[in-house]
Amino acid sequence: MKGSSLTARVLLLASVWAVIALVAIAIVISQLYRSGSERAFNELLRAHLNSVINAVSVNDAGRLAGNPQLGDLVFDQPGSGWIWLVEPLGMLGGPRLASISAGDLTIPPPGTDALPFNDRYQRSYSATDDAGNRMEIIETEVELDSEGHAARFRVGGNRAVLEDDIAAFSHNLYLALALFGIGSLLVNAVAILYGLKPLDQARQALGRIRAGEAQKLDGAFPREIAPLAGEINALIEANHRVVERARMQVGNLAHSLKTPIAVLINESRDMGPAHAKLVRTQAETMQAQVQTYLDRARIAAQRGSVLARTEAAPVIERLVRVMAKLNRDLDFSTDIDPKDAVLAMESQDLEEALGNLVENAAKFARSHVVVRLRPAPDAAAPRGMMRIDIEDDGPGLDEAGMAEAMKRGRRLDESKPGTGLGLSIVAEIASEYKGGFALARAQAGGLSAQLTLPAVATAE
Template structure:
């Protein structure tokens, strides 16, 4: 089996299929995670925009939140879905899920795991200055790893900047990616198995003429046939034609040798007859020796 051509083709085909599917699976999972994270960011920013839109100020400049996001996940304690509004280090308002605690976020442009930092102008008429948006990862009150968006806005009515925070648990992203990865693995396992079986089937079909040619050569060796059949595929027919040419040449050589032997026998037949007759006339031991 070490020198089996079919085994080499099958193994090389299987390796190519496995590597291709593995690389494709990794790429798909990576792209899916990018998509989920972008969707996650967009959802958090929608909640921040809702909080900004709900913000108003009394005539004396006091903060007022007219409504809060209605997402039920913000109502569940320790859900990982939190929002908080701060001015300086004071919490102006927060979600029920926080239960009065503060989020331990890093200062903007400061510590923490900073992944994105960009400026974004919100389409709200009362905002006069550009707002700074930052994305951070940090541990929440229940030690869950959170994905957070922080937005700092300077309102004309407020004396200080106001910080808006919206968070969601990274575990939800990981869960979606893990579930998708399992589906990809199962799908690609089925696909890979089918492709490998197809390679095995194709190799057996493709090499079947070689097996037939081997059997035909065996028939020639046993004297059952004089030549190989001429009904092979074009790629093999070239070899078959060369083998048949060698067989024809061998046949011609044998016929020529037989003819030469026949001519030689005919040539020496008469001289041998004369010698035998002469030997019969010699009665001594020499004649008997010649006769023999």
């Protein structure tokens, strides 16, 4: 049952147990009924046997006499499988006495060695009449008078009557248990689904947190689930405190480093031209690198936070509007699908990455820059990822140029302003969020910057 739902597991186990229990109950009850029916059948035959014994005697001629009336018409119907026989033994002469149903049926008695009499001087065995009925025979031998005249008494009952009665009872039993089992399974299913509904509510609450719609698990949960919800809320709160503490430390470090670097840059103005340029260039590079590593530390601190959520469309459209105002000679456009895509990252990190890429595209574009947002192809990225393509119609780069551009601090065009850290910063942001960054040839002939970022996984 690996990977199956808890509801399916509970339903499956409950159903299997119900089926096993009902089958066991059916077998036990049917066996108990069979045992009771067979005992009652044998007791009926013994009662008939006693009635026949009481109705038969020896007359003055030394012959069997009597007309047993057992009160059941089956003994008067030939081929019914119900018979009684009284056969003389020893010095008792004359013909036998038999029920009408016995006709000329002759049943050889088994030897006493093979089937001895019990302590009541009775024995039972099976026989078949002329009609093919399987009968259960009860036999005894009785002395009828003081002169030692004895006779063999036998009463037989049709076993098919017993088996038909047991079969009818078993059929009704199985049908009743089947209906009861189906009803029980339905009731169990409703009870289990109702009982596990709070888990579904907790799942939906977690989904709202992942989507950025809530800050904690809200709702009234049963006492079995309430501790779990409390622990999750405590974990979220602890995570939030860690992120805030990391942000505060990053801010303090950035503030403490900005002043010394700014002093170096200002002091470089009073130096000689050669030294001033060198100091200023190195200080600016150091400033950019410090900011980069501070951003990486901040991203690492908040990367796993379930509260880091950013709607992609507003950020992209806002950046494009700003860049269009700064570059009025270029045409900027967006192609966003889906419009409601939410990325699992901080908005300022998305803005920094996109800002670098759109700014670079604007530097080298001849007339047009387009920003596209699509789900990442499965072959290029795992499920749950989105890809942002920033394309321009500039001169573009060959494969060697793309590889060189990705190196930290490398500037392929010294005539354009910058430190050469933009693409490496984008790559580091993508890497910290378990995404990816690559350069490719654009359809318009320029450069296509492909940024792959994690999307918010929606609860199923």
